[in-house]
Amino acid sequence: MVQSASLDHTFAALADPTRRAILSRLAAGEATVTELARPFEISLPAISRHLKVLEKAGLISRGREAQWRPRTLRASPLKDAASWLEEYRQFWEQSLDRLEEFIGELKAKEPDDEPQR
Amino acid sequence: MSLSGSVLTERDLVLTRIIDAPRELVFKAWTDPDKVARWWGPKGFTTVDHDMDIRPGGAYRFTMRSPEGTDHRKRGVFREIVAPERIEFTFAWAEPDGRLGHETLITVTFEAVDTKTKLTLHQRVFESVEWRDSHRTGWTSCLERFAEYIVTV
Numbered sequence: 374m375v376q377s378a379s380l381d382h383t384f385a386a387l388a389d390p391t392r393r394a395i396l397s398r399l400a401a402g403e404a405t406v407t408e409l410a411r412p413f414e415i416s417l418p419a420i421s422r423h424l425k426v427l428e429k430a431g432l433i434s435r436g437r438e439a440q441w442r443p444r445t446l447r448a449s450p451l452k453d454a455a456s457w458l459e460e461y462r463q464f465w466e467q468s469l470d471r472l473e474e475f476i477g478e479l480k481a482k483e484p485d486d487e488p489q490r
Numbered sequence: 491m492s493l494s495g496s497v498l499t500e501r502d503l504v505l506t507r508i509i510d511a512p513r514e515l516v517f518k519a520w521t522d523p524d525k526v527a528r529w530w531g532p533k534g535f536t537t538v539d540h541d542m543d544i545r546p547g548g549a550y551r552f553t554m555r556s557p558e559g560t561d562h563r564k565r566g567v568f569r570e571i572v573a574p575e576r577i578e579f580t581f582a583w584a585e586p587d588g589r590l591g592h593e594t595l596i597t598v599t600f601e602a603v604d605t606k607t608k609l610t611l612h613q614r615v616f617e618s619v620e621w622r623d624s625h626r627t628g629w630t631s632c633l634e635r636f637a638e639y640i641v642t643v
Contacts, residue, residue, distance in 0.1 A: 384592070457592075462503060465503070467531075469505065469609070469611075470533065471528075471529040471531070473510075474529070476509060477510075477511075479519065
């Protein structure tokens, strides 16, 4: 089972379109803060705040080179989020299979249980 | 990187099903506690305990048992019930000690298509934390207004 607290962090971090765009950019390879800020109409401090949220959620990490400190995408929290989503998909798909079966039984057993048709 | 791509674009879970029954019947199967207990859970699971207060603000709790005998507890609160069109409720798994896992919001809509029903299930995953926070803010400002009001009377 995936830890609920870390999922909360991941989902909160992903809830913002700028942060999702930053992650998409990092999926193509590491980048510096200046490079990450370029496509957006927002200030460097604003970008830094977004990066801090992503870092806290463990979705990105900083390079060791002090001068450039390129950011890199860390995939494992995203993988946890994906498998969590997949678990729900299966949970509902199987529930809906059973619902269809059950409704078949209801239709056969209780034809007068439907107020208006 | 396809993994991040799928997570980033697929923020919500959306499933649709055409069910061969009138929507009044499908709605009933979703809102009558004993009927819900008959189907809600993966294949092979059984509902061993349930309690469901079907009204806005009403809570529900279901315990389902896996084929291996492990119990899983589902908890939530109904936010909206519009017969026979739509229900909305929160959802979280509960640990045996009562702690709740990540909370999500689920909306199920029932649309009549001839004699069949198009069911759409929408589970909002990422908005949950902010949604809960915004709710808290709503209550806080409500209470502040009440406090302001009460000193004027």
